[in-house]
Amino acid sequence: MEVVLAIITGILYAAGIYMMMRRSIVKLSIGVILFSNGVNLLIFLSGRLKKGKPPLIPGSSDVFIEAYTDPIPQALILTAIVISFGLQAFAIVLVKRAYKVLHTDDLDQLNTTDEDS
Amino acid sequence: MMENLVIWPLAVHFFFSLILMFGWKNIKLQKNVTIIGNSVSLAVAIYLFINIYQNGTQTLAAGGWEAPFGIVFVSDLFAATLVLLTAISGFAVSIFTVVSVMNARLRFGFFSVYHFLLLGLNGAFLTGDIFNLYVWFEIIIISSFVLISIGGEKNQLEGAVKYFALNFMASMIFLTGLGLLYGLTGTLNMADLSVKIANLESRSLVDICAVLFFVGFGIKSAVFPLYFWLPASYHTPPSAVSAIFGGLLTKVGVYALIRVFTLIFIEDPFLQTFILAIAFFTIISGAFGALINNNLRKIFSYLIICHIGFIIGGLGVYTELALAGALFYLVHDIMVKTNIYLISGLIYRLKGNNNIKQLGNI
Numbered sequence: 001m002e003v004v005l006a007i008i009t010g011i012l013y014a015a016g017i018y019m020m021m022r023r024s025i026v027k028l029s030i031g032v033i034l035f036s037n038g039v040n041l042l043i044f045l046s047g048r049l050k051k052g053k054p055p056l057i058p059g060s061s062d063v064f065i066e067a068y069t070d071p072i073p074q075a076l077i078l079t080a081i082v083i084s085f086g087l088q089a090f091a092i093v094l095v096k097r098a099y100k101v102l103h104t105d106d107l108d109q110l111n112t113t114d115e116d117s
Numbered sequence: 118m119m120e121n122l123v124i125w126p127l128a129v130h131f132f133f134s135l136i137l138m139f140g141w142k143n144i145k146l147q148k149n150v151t152i153i154g155n156s157v158s159l160a161v162a163i164y165l166f167i168n169i170y171q172n173g174t175q176t177l178a179a180g181g182w183e184a185p186f187g188i189v190f191v192s193d194l195f196a197a198t199l200v201l202l203t204a205i206s207g208f209a210v211s212i213f214t215v216v217s218v219m220n221a222r223l224r225f226g227f228f229s230v231y232h233f234l235l236l237g238l239n240g241a242f243l244t245g246d247i248f249n250l251y252v253w254f255e256i257i258i259i260s261s262f263v264l265i266s267i268g269g270e271k272n273q274l275e276g277a278v279k280y281f282a283l284n285f286m287a288s289m290i291f292l293t294g295l296g297l298l299y300g301l302t303g304t305l306n307m308a309d310l311s312v313k314i315a316n317l318e319s320r321s322l323v324d325i326c327a328v329l330f331f332v333g334f335g336i337k338s339a340v341f342p343l344y345f346w347l348p349a350s351y352h353t354p355p356s357a358v359s360a361i362f363g364g365l366l367t368k369v370g371v372y373a374l375i376r377v378f379t380l381i382f383i384e385d386p387f388l389q390t391f392i393l394a395i396a397f398f399t400i401i402s403g404a405f406g407a408l409i410n411n412n413l414r415k416i417f418s419y420l421i422i423c424h425i426g427f428i429i430g431g432l433g434v435y436t437e438l439a440l441a442g443a444l445f446y447l448v449h450d451i452m453v454k455t456n457i458y459l460i461s462g463l464i465y466r467l468k469g470n471n472n473i474k475q476l477g478n479i
Contacts (some may be wrong), residue, residue: 035289046296086257090259095278113350
């Protein structure tokens with residue numbers, strides 16, 4: 001399972017960065033979504049996958065006596081998902097506004113900020 | 118009351134940005150409230166600084182959870198100094214904004230977002246937990262996206278697209294490094310990380326994490342090959358916004374670099390040579406960029422890059438004296454960069470133009 005998830009993470013990273021480097025700014029926002037999902041999966045994997053092992057200490061003991069699922073990466077992902085959701089929402093609105101004002105979705109046309117004025 | 122002093126600079130800004138949301142339509146009220154808010158935060162920051170200066174480092178465990186498990190806020194002298202500088206620049210820029218920025222731009226919750234930006238900056242300076250640092254960074258960049266695109270002019274939106282794309286990428290690279298680091302060590306507390314990293318066997322993975330952190334913070338602080346978003350976007354918003362960006366946003370990246378590379382990834386000859394080389398090229402390219410431009414604010418943007426190079430250079434040399442010099446320079450740089458952007462705003466007001474070829478006889 002970890003190998004499959006690792007490969008999916010790699011694909012999401014590659015696809016996200018590829019889409020961010022395309023010239024269309026709509027594809028930029030798709031790249032943003034894919035990239036942040038890839039990062040979330042990576043954090044999920046960094047806690048190691050274990051099935052059916054809740055992070056509970058049995059009442060008879062003071063420490064963990066067997067392997068357990070680490071809950072922290074899941075808490076981290078939850079935070080990261082919320083944040084990246086906000087960023088994606090902003091990206092989509094920004095792209096729409098930029099298209100309305102600039103009348104183009106080609107990044108190569110966005111060069112008025114580089115002109116000397 | 119007193120033991121919670123570390124959280125106060127955050128609480129003040131949070132409180133005032135919530136208050137400002139209730140006066141969404143009333144810009145006059147918002148102007149008054151934001152000046153009061155920044156005065157209060159300046160007073161709190163001065164009090165915090167004096168307290169830390171006399172009594173030494175203070176920590177606060179959020180919710181009473183002890184250090185390696187819960188989130189801690191740590192205020193040492195370095196963090197307290199930067200919080201003080203944030204408060205001073207925030208206060209100055211808020212006054213400048215109130216008198217200089219057009220009301221049309223201030224309508225959509227400008228001051229509320231401004232307080233959130235300062236909240237994020239203070240949080241990033243005071244936190245002692247590396248994931249919490251990521252969260253504060255996100256608060257900073259989301260607020261800065263709003264501030265840079267509010268007003269919706271043509272070149273502003275263009276700058277915002279470029280600024281968004283690269284800063285988003287930086288955050289994600291930082292988060293990748295953070296995930297790998299957690300996988301290696303199983304902790305997120307910075308002080309705990311520095312102990313556990315030192316005991317790790319696989320140095321190559323630690324080096325990969327270090328480089329990911331360097332790239333992530335490097336994009337945010339605009340070092341040599343990664344700075345192109347900065348001159349493309351910093352001259353587009355009103356100069357009050359540029360001032361707070363130029364003074365503090367890149368410096369928070371530098372602060373994070375200094376924190377991470379003096380506390381977590383220490384004593385690595387490869388990284389030090391790497392950082393020194395980057396610093397060298399940053400200084401050179403920033404200076405050349407400033408020489409060939411005619412737009413005053415673009416020149417200042419390149420000067421920011423150039424001077425980031427000096428601070429990173431101090432980190433690369435990595436002796437006690439070099440680090441002290443870098444921090445000393447950082448303190449001045451925040452003040453000076455905020456000021457020169459405010460002055461460029463004044464010049465724009467006098468002449469209606471920022472092209473130095475047409476700026477004679479001031």
